[in-house]
Amino acid sequence: MVLEVRKPRPLWEILFSTHHTDVGLLYIISSFVFLFMGGALAMTIRTELLTPGPTIISDPAFFNRVFTVHGTDLLFLWLLPFAAGMGNYLIPILVKYKDMAYPRLNAVAYWMIPPGAALIWLGWADIGWYGYPPYSTIRAPGPAADMWIFGLKILGLSSILGSINFVVTILKCKHPDMSIMKLPLFVWGILTTSIMTLAALPTFTAALIMLYTDRLGVSSFFNPAMGGDPIAYQHLFWFTFHPEVYIFFMPAIGMAYDLIPKFSRKPIFSYASGVIALILLSIIGFASWAHHMLATGMTFTEKTVFMIGTLAAVPMSAMHVFNWLATSWGGRIKFAAPMKWTFGGIALFFAAGAGGVVNTALPLDFITHDSYWVVGHFHLFVMGTISFIFLGFMYYLFPLITGRMYNERLSSIHFWLMFIGAIMVFVTQHVLGLFGMPRRIYDYVSDPDLIIMNQIATTGAYLQGIGMAVFLYNMINSAVRGKPAKMEDPFEIGEVYYDHRRREPH
Ligand code: HEM
Numbered sequence: 001m002v003l004e005v006r007k008p009r010p011l012w013e014i015l016f017s018t019h020h021t022d023v024g025l026l027y028i029i030s031s032f033v034f035l036f037m038g039g040a041l042a043m044t045i046r047t048e049l050l051t052p053g054p055t056i057i058s059d060p061a062f063f064n065r066v067f068t069v070h071g072t073d074l075l076f077l078w079l080l081p082f083a084a085g086m087g088n089y090l091i092p093i094l095v096k097y098k099d100m101a102y103p104r105l106n107a108v109a110y111w112m113i114p115p116g117a118a119l120i121w122l123g124w125a126d127i128g129w130y131g132y133p134p135y136s137t138i139r140a141p142g143p144a145a146d147m148w149i150f151g152l153k154i155l156g157l158s159s160i161l162g163s164i165n166f167v168v169t170i171l172k173c174k175h176p177d178m179s180i181m182k183l184p185l186f187v188w189g190i191l192t193t194s195i196m197t198l199a200a201l202p203t204f205t206a207a208l209i210m211l212y213t214d215r216l217g218v219s220s221f222f223n224p225a226m227g228g229d230p231i232a233y234q235h236l237f238w239f240t241f242h243p244e245v246y247i248f249f250m251p252a253i254g255m256a257y258d259l260i261p262k263f264s265r266k267p268i269f270s271y272a273s274g275v276i277a278l279i280l281l282s283i284i285g286f287a288s289w290a291h292h293m294l295a296t297g298m299t300f301t302e303k304t305v306f307m308i309g310t311l312a313a314v315p316m317s318a319m320h321v322f323n324w325l326a327t328s329w330g331g332r333i334k335f336a337a338p339m340k341w342t343f344g345g346i347a348l349f350f351a352a353g354a355g356g357v358v359n360t361a362l363p364l365d366f367i368t369h370d371s372y373w374v375v376g377h378f379h380l381f382v383m384g385t386i387s388f389i390f391l392g393f394m395y396y397l398f399p400l401i402t403g404r405m406y407n408e409r410l411s412s413i414h415f416w417l418m419f420i421g422a423i424m425v426f427v428t429q430h431v432l433g434l435f436g437m438p439r440r441i442y443d444y445v446s447d448p449d450l451i452i453m454n455q456i457a458t459t460g461a462y463l464q465g466i467g468m469a470v471f472l473y474n475m476i477n478s479a480v481r482g483k484p485a486k487m488e489d490p491f492e493i494g495e496v497y498y499d500h501r502r503r504e505p506h
């Protein structure tokens, strides 16, 4: 199962395998391919916004296609498959079982991703990653928008099958000696995420079907011209996708709980509070969906309820951060790549959470809503926090997957380019929002303040692009030529690295 690269097997053996490490590897590699593809679109967007007026894209409608595919790709083809891949690779090892509960279902869930991705990439829809009506029902050109709808349906089904597999593997296949309160917090992170997926996704699944039949003209759920209500779509959409942001985040929380004690050489400060905060966060995630609609005309009472529901997530997130800091406090910290990325992610999480509280405060949201502030806020989370911890975890698992060590100095260059880049892009975007720059736009007025800030943001994005190129080189070069890892304890932190000698039929 380990040393995939040091003792290569024929490619078809991995492609047709149902073994959890092979399926995990396919998930992980695909997620990185999509990270780079989505990243290329991000560079396109930032280059277009480098100067006012047309810069590299001449057709404004095409700009909409670029940011639609960028968002859809990075959320559903980078974050979700990466977490599923790491879950596949590690969960059976951590719960001491030979494989996932349903290995073939596992492979099926993975193999739904390529067709889903193909529909999204070949379609080039222009409806935004949220597909809001009435545009998506009555104006958006087919077949692009229809391909987007079917692509998301397939990816959603894949997520549901994957989640069922995780829940059953963790709850039913764990070693009998392992009580549920002994499971590593990474396993808890995947478990709560999977249960949330099963609870959240059906609503959007229904919404997508309604959207499609509206497009066919056989229904009018969301078409105001025929008595439908576009706001109803927003409720259904955010009832799935507000929880979804925690579905993205909780695997990263689990990873941080795995990495921080190891690289601080101290036990977790409070395991039980970590479990409780994960469970409560997954419940509270459902109580705040309409904070995305605070500016769309709800009654004052409704808005207040959702403001409070949103703020309830703050102490639960703070509990995790407190646990992480208390765990590392006074430890003998080793700042190898995994720890550096995790700490960088936590630092940006503070900034992102502070911006989120501003969005949640009713009067302030009227200023920030639909402005670049929101773009800065959620990118600090999805890119700054979640992706940072994911990348740190990738460095951590690199020896297990390849049997070799990555280059620490290159990982450091990667980290600093990304960290400084993230601050330059996403913090500046907050300020751009306060200066009145709306989101989802192709052009902006030629005002000196707006120009300079957009240029700072674009420069930061380029730094991130260079950082990711360094990362790609490091991964490929080290997998082929890196020095062999000491498999017992590759990071020299006095911890037994995973059960790497395990061997089961592939
Ligand atoms: C788990 C971490 C979080 C993630 C991944 C996340 C992600 C997002 C995303 C993707 C959006 C924009 C969606 C869109 O319209 O396209 C958003 C908006 C928003 N977030 Fe967060 N968020 C997180 C935490 C928080 C926290 C802690 C708060 C409040 C305390 C918060 C409050 C808000 C609000 C109010 C909006 C809507 C802003 C508006 O459109 O006016 N978020 N978030």
Ligand SMILES: [Cu+2]
Binding pocket: 241, 242, 245, 288, 289, 291, 292
């Ligand atoms: Cu939300």
